Amino acid sequence: MVEVETPLLGGTANRGLVVRVRDTVRRPLRGNSEAIHALLRHLEDVGFEGAPTILGIDGQGREVLSYLPGETVTPPYPAWSMTDAALDSVAALLREYHQAVAGFRPDDFSWSEPVPPAYVEDIVSHNDPNLDNIVFRDGIAVALIDFDLAxxxxxxxxxxxAIRLWGPLRPAADIHDxxxxxxxxRFRRFADSYGxxxxxxLRLVEAAADNHVWCMDYVRRGAEAGHPWFHQRWTTGEAALTQRTNHWFTAHADALHHALLA
Structure with missing residues (x-):
């Protein structure tokens, strides 16, 4: 019997390549798949339910993950996803993930996109808790997906x-919701909700600005390498938005610090 494959929306790097088959998700393997699979097995072993389970490799050489029912946030953003309650639940989910991943040792694996050394400490971070990488049920964040950049x-x-994306931290004229x-x-609220x-x-403002540079450099390099979706994104406004946002971080650093620490 032919299995029905339903394309899943969202994402850029794997756009059009991720499908649902019954209660599973099929995704392309990557150079860091061994590392990601070990991470997901650790999360399963410690009882963390907020991530997919790795189930194996299918006959087409794709990884097979458990399907997590719920909603991700894609444009046009639904009203419930922009609420403080949704924001608080993202902070809580991220904290629970950090607690669950604390015992995982990453040293024996190859990872895809190193973060700046100043921000490498003692955990494997998700590194891409974007709006479309979090699963919600009844307006509450319940799971992280797409660990490709972990x-x-x-x-x-x-x-x-997370707060750079969910705030969002960018010029007001570039926020259309x-x-x-x-x-x-929202910047202050997320830090408070996370604890x-x-x-x-004291380092969060600088870290958010550095994260923006890191993320946009990843997109730029993808575009220059000929990735079609990264190229489309970079050449249809992302490059200009990047420059505006870099300037915004510089101009508003004091105000961000005040909002966070006052």
Whole structure:
């Protein structure tokens, strides 16, 4: 019997290549798949339910993961996804992931995209908790997906990534949803909801700015290498937005610090 494959939306690097088959997800293997599979097995072993389970490799050489029912946040963003309750639940999920991954040792594996050395501490961070990489049920974040960029990092780096995307931290004119005008309040709220340490709060603004540079460099290199979706994204506005956002971080660093520490 031919299995029905339903394409799953979202993402850039694997766009059009990720499908659902019954209660499984099939995705292309990558150079870091061994590392990611070991990470997912660790999360399963410690009882963390907020990530897919690795089930094996199918006959087409694709990894087979458990399908996690729920919704991811893709444009046009639904109203519930822009609420403080949704934001709080993302912070809680990220904290639970960090607690679950704490005992995993990454040294024997190859990872795909190293984070800046200043942000490599003692955990494997997800490194891409984007809006479409978190599964929600009833408006509450319940699972992380797409661990392609996971690797040695830190709590600080993951929190900086998450709040940069979920704040979002960018010029107000480039925010076209209900979050516009609430950037600083959401920035503070996420750090509070996560329970970020005082030491990490002092570094969070710099980390978020550095994360933006790191992420956009990844997109730029993908575009230059000829990846069609990265090329489309970079040449249809992302390059200009990157420059505007870099300037925004510089111009608003003091205001971000004040919002976080006042």
């Amino acid at each position: 690797g040695p990092g830190s709590v600080l780096w993951d929190v900086a990534t 209900a979050r516009r005008g609430r950037t600083f309040a 970020l340490s005082e030491a990490d709060r």
